[in-house]
Amino acid sequence: MVRPGGRSARVQASVHAAVRELESEVGREGLTVPLVAARAGVTPSTIYRRWGDLQELLSDVAIERLRPETAPEEKGDLRSDLEAWAEQFLEEMASPTGRAYIRDALLGDPDGSNAGQCSAYAAEQIDVILTRAADRGESAPDVEMVLDRVVGPVMYRILFRPDGLDAAYAHQLVTGLLGSTDG
């Protein structure tokens, strides 16, 4: 269905752009499918056919915006790389915008594919960090362990227990995973 550069890709790009523009103009609560369609220059039925409803469209837009734009920063050793990444991940996800995208991604996602994509983004970033560590000859945990020890607790607290989400907490999770430097 999606041919790069074809009509399908153009429709997706213009509908996503329309959502982003209208969100900043009328706010989330003011969004409707007819409004998005008019701005994107498509018919409402094009949107209903492709996305089902507004919630599913917002979930797709959220996943696009949760996609990391760059590889994780390279600091030179595993602990520094993981701390920097965890701190930035927490800061982005726990921001009001990040929280809204996470909610959107989960809500309009009947088959779980967008939530899975969200987790795959984190796993890919972590894999880059762990591969660099292995290339430097450092011993490193595996990706699933980092998801359990760092990403899982951060996302759980964002959704269910949102107090105390700061850089110190991100560092504490990395210390719990790698051990204390003076321990």
Add this chain to the structure above:
Amino acid sequence: MVRPGGRSARVQASVHAAVRELESEVGREGLTVPLVAARAGVTPSTIYRRWGDLQELLSDVAIERLRPETAPEEKGDLRSDLEAWAEQFLEEMASPTGRAYIRDALLGDPDGSNAGQCSAYAAEQIDVILTRAADRGESAPDVEMVLDRVVGPVMYRILFRPDGLDAAYAHQLVTGLLGSTDG
């Protein structure tokens, strides 16, 4: 607003009961506020006034059903108590019913209070287990640490990465927290 035994409590009980009955009769997709109101013997405006919309009502019903009915089973030592609890928690939350309640609890929860209640239930159960361990003279982690190491990864995987959620995984998380018996 809520006077135990008063009209408000009776309305809540009958509306919650109506949701549960109708869910099993017409399914989730068939639920509407007028249908629930008719079954509960109240006007639709009573529901809109008190709950806002169907999603917020479903979130409240989900939280009621996620409330633990009994204290955690006492096996006699911290590791056995935590393993048994983690295994049961994972099994309940990862079941189709559990997943539906978690989704409902999150979706119709604009101020995050129901998600917070969901986390508070887990924290209370864990606190019972840790207090028993302390009473037996065992050393034990704190509640927040168990949330980070056991509850967080379980809930993260249920929502974002649902493969491999079995009893062995629950035990592995407890081993990661308490250390290996032969390690």
